[in-house]
Amino acid sequence: MSSEPILALTNVAKSFGGFQVLTDVNFELKPGEILGLVGPNGSGKTSVINLISGVHQPEAGTIRFDGAEIQRLTPHARVKLGINRSFQVPKCFISMSVRENIEVAAHFSGHDADIPAILEDIGLSGMEAAPAASLTANQQKMLDLGRALATGPKLLLVDEIGAGLNPAELTGIADLLKRIAARGISMIVVEHLMEFLNKLTSRVIVLSAGKIIFEGSLGDASHDPEVVTAFFGGAA
Numbered sequence: 001m002s003s004e005p006i007l008a009l010t011n012v013a014k015s016f017g018g019f020q021v022l023t024d025v026n027f028e029l030k031p032g033e034i035l036g037l038v039g040p041n042g043s044g045k046t047s048v049i050n051l052i053s054g055v056h057q058p059e060a061g062t063i064r065f066d067g068a069e070i071q072r073l074t075p076h077a078r079v080k081l082g083i084n085r086s087f088q089v090p091k092c093f094i095s096m097s098v099r100e101n102i103e104v105a106a107h108f109s110g111h112d113a114d115i116p117a118i119l120e121d122i123g124l125s126g127m128e129a130a131p132a133a134s135l136t137a138n139q140q141k142m143l144d145l146g147r148a149l150a151t152g153p154k155l156l157l158v159d160e161i162g163a164g165l166n167p168a169e170l171t172g173i174a175d176l177l178k179r180i181a182a183r184g185i186s187m188i189v190v191e192h193l194m195e196f197l198n199k200l201t202s203r204v205i206v207l208s209a210g211k212i213i214f215e216g217s218l219g220d221a222s223h224d225p226e227v228v229t230a231f232f233g234g235a236a
């Protein structure tokens, strides 16, 4: 595995209407690495994902992917480079079939996707003709992930995929994400469910009020006074 980072954020800052959402965010990610991004509600986790995927652009700082600055590129250009994401609320086309959803994503990115392999990965083999609207919440999350996989990502941004799922579903998703990372795909996983995150990685970044207050292992984070205060003793 290369030791060059696939992703590097340097002094990234973002505000909305004068409200500073992220300040001086710095971190790196190596190929095939899974990084957990945690923090209280409103601490800026999804904003980090939005800046990397191109939904928003930072006011300051740089985002380097695979050696090149990407912070001014459109989301579409970033998908073509190999960055994609799943959403807190799945964004499948519910009137389309499972297969059509994956085909559209692959077409959008120009990637020659192995659709049967993706269906197998996401546990929807044999359901390719089913309308997305007929899927369970868990299956829609898996389809959302399948749509991201269809674009051939090198970096996958996973935003609170565990919310609302039962323990068996969580174990299934954790196993799938680990299999994906083992193929060399890097991952940032935003999550409130620490037990779920612990199955995926020990390396986490903790955000509080838009600043990184901790970087290290999940175990050490749980004993860090600033992290404990951020979660239990003060405002995000």
Ligand SMILES: Nc1ncnc2c1ncn2[C@@H]1O[C@H](COP(=O)(O)OP(=O)(O)OP(=O)(O)O)[C@@H](O)[C@H]1O
Binding pocket: 016, 021, 039, 040, 041, 042, 043, 044, 045, 046, 047, 048
């Ligand atoms: N488009 C936007 N316009 C204005 N404010 C925004 C926008 N997006 C995010 N914010 C604000 O930025 C702050 C950080 O939000 P963000 O969604 O990144 O936090 P989060 O850590 O992902 O929260 P949660 O865990 O609740 O999903 C919040 O105060 C939010 O209201």
